Amino acid sequence: MHKAAVKQVVMEGVLDANDALAQANRERFDDAGNYVINMMSSPGAGKTALLEHTLERMRGKLRLGVLEGDVRTTLDADRLARFHVPLVQVNTDPGFGGECHLDANMVRSGLPELPLSDIDLLIIENVGNLVCPAEFRVGEDARVMVYSVTEGEEKPLKYPLMFRSADLVLVNKIDLLEHLDFDLETFLGNLDAVNPGVERILTSARTGQGVDEWCSWLQRRRAA
C-alpha cells in the first residue's frame, strides 16, 4: 500500500533551542550581576596562559569566576586552581559525539557549582576550536577571541564565523613575531576584511605585553 506524502511547513531555526537556553543563562547572569566573557580560540593559542595573567592582575579589583570547557581532563582547571577563584570544569566528553564546543546547556549544567552572586566577571573558556564554538551562544555579554601569530595570516578568511562574531581579538604570542614569517599587517588586513574595525590588542602571555590593556578593557566593559 502506498501512503500519500503530506508537506508540513516548519520554519524553525536549528539553533533556536540553544538560543532560548542561552537567553535563560543570560537572565541568570544579569540577575546575579555577572559580566560574562566567552573566550574562544584554536587549541594552544594561549587562552589558559592569558587567563593566568588575568586572574593575577585582577586580584582585588574584580571578583572573577571561571567556567572551563574541555573535551577531556581537568588540566586547565588544575592550572588555575592556585588563584583560588570560583572555578568549575565542564567536560564535554559525555555529550553526544564528545562535543567540540560548549553549548548553552553545558554552560547551564556548570552554573550550580559557581557562587554567581559573588562574581563580577565570569570568564567562560570555551573548548579550543576555531569553528564550532562560534555557532553556539551560551549567554555571554561579549566574545573574545585569542589568536596566536603562529597560526598564520589567512585564518580570518578561512574561518570567518568566529572572527566575525568576536568583540575583541587578542593577538597573542606577539613576542614570537621576530622568529616567524607572520606578517602582522596582512593578518590585520584579513581580520578587517571579515570584521571591519574590530577591537584588537597585541598580547604575549610569556612577557606580559598587552595584559594591562586587556584587563583595562575588561574593567571598562564590566563598568559600562
Next chain:
Amino acid sequence: MHELSIAESVVSIASRQADGRRVTKVSMKVGHLRQVVPSALAFGFELVAEGTPVEGAELEMEEVPATGICRECGVESRLDGFPLQCRACGGLDLQIIAGEELLVEFLELEEA
C-alpha cells in the same frame, strides 16, 4: 564537527513536528555565512536519525547566498566572499538580509 550537534537538533525538530508520523524528507535552508559543511551534516543526520521517525528520510539542503543592504547608499549586493562589501559604493557597513539561515523549512510526512 558541530554538524553532529546540528543534526541532532534537526532530527529532534523533525520528530517533534512529525507527531508520530514517519518523516520522508527534511528540507533545510543553510546560509553561506554559516560554517556548516553539507556533507558532514548529511552524514550526522543519517547517524542521528537511526531509530527515530526520521530514519531513512531524505535531507535536502538549500544553500542561501549572502546578501546585504548598504547602510551608506542603500544598494543591495550579493556577497560572494570577504570582505562583505557594497558593490555600488564599496561600503563595509552592511545589513545582512540573507545568508545566515540555519533552519528546518518543511517536512514531508507519510499520512498516518
